[in-house]
Amino acid sequence: MLPKYSCVRWALDLSQWRPTLAELSLATACLQAEEKARLMKFYFRDDFDASLIGRLLMRKFVRDTTGIAYDQIRFERDGRGKPFLVNSVLGPCRIDFNVSHQGNYSVLAGIVERSIADEPPVKIGIDVMKIEYSGGKPLTEFFRLMTRNFSDAEWRFIRSRQSEAEQLKAFMRFWCLKESYVKNVGVGITMNLQKISFKVKTDDVAKGKVVQDTVLEVDGNLLTNWCFEEHLLDEQHSVAIAFENLGKMADEGTFKVLGYEELMEGALPLMEKDNSYCQRVLEKQYKRFQ
Known part of the structure; x- marks a missing residue:
């Protein structure tokens, strides 16, 4: 069957x-x-x-x-x-x-x-991001400008990483997750992204391994009808897939x-x-x- x-x-x-x-x-x-x-x-x-x-x-x-x-x-x-x-x-x-x-x-x-x-x-949504920053400003300043795009819990996870490279990887990980979600629901990133808060249970995403235990809260409510996958295509490219009603x-x-x-x-x-x-x-x- x-x-x-x-x-x-x-x-x-x-x-x-x-x-x-x-x-x-x-x-x-x-x-x-x-x-x-x-x-x-x-x-x-x-x-x-x-x-x-x-x-x-x-x-x-x-x-x-x-x-x-x-x-x-x-x-x-x-x-x-x-x-x-x-x-x-x-x-x-x-x-x-x-x-x-x-x-x-x-x-x-x-x-x-x-x-x-x-x-x-x-329903399905996907996003891929290259893990790089070339904005010219220090990464800390870039993060400050992006403050309202992540929840307090997400920022705590990002800033808990030991190096700037690891912090950038965590930043792109959350950005991919958010993009996969908003692409699925079709609202674009014009919505309040602070209200979309991902809780990661696996600290890191590695190439060849699939992370499937990340969950999502919107306005503080756990969305039980959503599942997420996270992948690393190579050391520079992160991918997230959002499934609704799976x-x-x-x-x-x-x-x-x-x-x-x-x-x-x-x-x-x-x-x-x-x-x-x-x-x-x-x-x-x-x-x-x-």
Whole structure:
């Protein structure tokens, strides 16, 4: 018997991907027209690449988990701009997914539910952050400016770390958790983040280990219908996944890092390849990975 839930966690290292014109022409032909137009608005090439990979991760996830033909998959955006599959309820199954990109990675987390009768849908949010600070000010001053974004309990944990590097890692850990939550509920980080307070039971997140015992309080109330996962893709990239209505964690899987060839296996173009469009993309400048 198949488990009630199954979860996918994928990442692609953008710093290892420098597409040829042929690769870029195929990749952009596998997008919907409005997605392709939206991507061209990015000024920097690495933002373009990261968003492109995010869209392709979504298509691969839907194709692999639902059996919908690649060129029949259709995404739209809700009122908050979050992409969703037009038909996310498929017979006895239901899916949800979310993407994020920052630093060297684009990431996707997706979940498949089975036996969904009369149960609220499981919703998912994900965030990835590069563990770095390049703001110019001392880290203590940066923390002071960010005071209202964390609860007193979170700041106590951050400042209890022994070095600035460990404090920054803890800061990014909480920031990832908060972003995964607000992306799931769709309110953005305009809400009062001090009211969102995470309680960590595992002191540190290590590569190859999954932390699943962190809990959330909002306005002092424990949210029992939420579960969180924390991952370290490498020593510089932290990831958090927020699950609503899951009940218990689907599994203890770690992230699978895909290459471009695996991402595009079985991909089918939705439109004609456009070398003129891709030449304009290739003229965009990178702001990192130099």
